[in-house]
Amino acid sequence: MKAEQDSGGPSELLAEAVRSGDPDRIAAVATRHIWPLFNTAYPALLAAITPLPGGTVGRHPVLQLVHPLAPVFARSTRPFTVHSLNRYRRVGYEESLILTMQMIGSRMSGDIGAALGYAQQLVARLRTEGPFDVPAADDPSWFFRHQIGTTHLMAGQTVAALREFGTARQIGEVIGSADAVRSAAGRAALTHAVRGAVDDAQRALDTATALPLPGPAYADAALGTERTAAALIDIARMRPERDRSVALLEALDTADVVWPFVMYARASHALADGRAGDALDAIAMSTVSHDVRAGTFASDAATALRITAHLALGEVNAARRALEAATVHGTLTRTAEIRLALHEADPVRAHARQAALTAAELSPAQWAEVTLLAAWRESLAGDVSDELAHRTADLAANPGNRRAFTGVPVTVVDAVRDRLPESARSAFTARLDGLPLGAPSTPRPRLTPREYQVLRALIDHDNRADMAAALGVSTNTVKTQLRSLYRKLGATSKDEALMSAARLALLPRGR
Structure with missing residues (x-):
């Protein structure tokens, strides 16, 4: 961005514009100095732009992104047009900032595919910077990386997301920005929790919460992220305090970027507690409130959770309809398809679907679920192998896998236990003690x-x-x-x- 004018810094210039009472001047100053104002004078920025007439805000697309009504703009019949941000190239905006705004605007409009495109352009742009260019204290590089990571996370690309959050955190440490470190550590915790790497999630969360609360521009996002990560950790471990953690989450219709993960947490919690109907309600409330497009984490999670919930209710045909309605099958949906085949007592198809999943595609949580589904499949055939029984027992030894065991019938757990050596059975039983294990699979209805x-x-x-x-x-x-x-x-x-x-x-x- 162009150098500050001699008449004062961004905050002083904005204050002068506000005193003038001229909406166009206020909007022009806020637009020209958007990053420093957002980063260090966020309350003053919001106080200045919130009262502006709609027409004024409409002529300044960058203000639409930071306006308190931005989520309403995004959900309106006239969604945000990211191409309108191209105009800022003519007035001295840095290319990286323009690409970041276009990426955020695409996400707000629900177009994660377009956001990924801008993320790729931004990564390429950032790579052109010199390898020894040390960022200044107010440099937005960490924020760019943080937003790239968030885009990958919303697309379900968790490994790429962790890489970007790690870079954002490192930049924050170099420039001494606790806001950057806490924001990036919190998002990393959420990403690890979604992946099922629960111990890594807890370490990242501990790092984040040990730091001071971020400044006003980042505080709400950081707290929402951390609470969602904490809830997912508690659900995975089936801790008694999971009810309280879930109660602290944002509402299902929240406009915050964490909404798909709030849905995932609430529905997973309900399923683990045997409340499949509540899980379906959570999914419905979330998806009706947001633009859910194929190829995103939100779409993949919603489909997989619907399948699982319908199966838990004995609604096999409804589960199949949910699968068939999905145009893109991510790894969560493909794993749920294995579960559907098992409920349909089709171990051959279940084995084929499992074989189509490669280890590189699976997160730790998905690997655990696929292993348990394999034990289920073998139990349908009449016997669980020694090797699979020991792998299942190893999963039970990790507290982060406790929720996964609630998704298999108790008969599967019994079959695994019977296959274990006598010396290992008591430990296996103790580790699963108190879990609400599933009912025997595919109950046969009683017809009159x-x-x-x-x-x-x-x-x-x-x-x-x-x-x-x-x-x-x-x-x-x-x-x-x-x-x-x-x-x-x-x-x-x-x-x-x-x-x-x-x-x-x-x-x-x-x-």
Whole structure:
């Protein structure tokens, strides 16, 4: 950005503009000095731009990004146009700052793909800087790296996110910015927690919270990030205080950048406690409040959590519909697809889906889940191998994997325990003590004699009138009986009902 004018620093210039009462002058000064004002005079910046007329703010796109109503702008019928920021190249803005604003604006509009594109351009730009250019105390380089990492995190690219947060933290340490170090350490803690590297998450969180609360521009984001990381850690370890940690999280419709991870925490917590309906509510409230696009962490997590929740409720067909509705299958969804195959008592398909996942794709949490699903698959075949039983016991030894065990039937845990040597069984049992393990998989619904008759009629006839004639009842009675049958089978159509009946061996022999 251009050098400060002789008449005073950014704060003084903004104060003079505010005293003038001229909205255009206020907006011009705020725009020209956006970084120093944001970084060191955030309350004064907000106080100056919040009362500005909408038309004035609309003519200054950079002010839309920092305005308190920015989330409302992003969700409006006229979302933020990042191309409008190109104008600042003509007035001396640094290229890196423009790219960062375009990246943030794309994220706010829900376009994580575009944000990744700007992130790549920004990384390339930052690489052109000299290797020994030591940043000044007010240099925004850490902020650029922090925002690049946040973009990768929202895209589900956790390894890349950790790299950028690490760089942001190192820059913060060099320039002596506690704001930078705490902000970056907190986001790193959240990233580790999402990955299931719980011990690493706790260390990063401890580093962050040991520092002073960041300045006004960063405090809310830092606290929201840290609380979400803490909740995910407590959920993973199934700590008694997890209820309190989840209660401290932002609302599901929050406009904060952490919203996908708040959804993930709340839904995971509900599933671990056996409240699948609450998990579905959390997912619905989050996704209806935000622009969720394919290829993002939010989309992948929402699909996987929906599948898992429907399966926990015995709604296998609803789980399959959730899978089929997803246009892009991330690793969370692909792992949930293995779970779906197991609920459908299809170990061959489960094995094929598991084989398609490579170790390099899986985070520690996903690796643990895939291992437990493999034990489930082998238990369906009648036996769990010694090697897999020992791997499962090793998982149980890590407290960070406790939640993962709540997602498998108790019969799987029993099968693993029976395969372990006598000397290892007591320790395995003790480590899982108190966990709400899942019910036996794929319960077979109990149909009444009349519902069996309706099922047979459903096979032989294409409409309710023919079914009513065959059964000797009215079409309204058939409608009521079909509703009861579909509910027990977790179906919404004839095809789904027959598929469920075949999977559960409820069809008459020879059908």
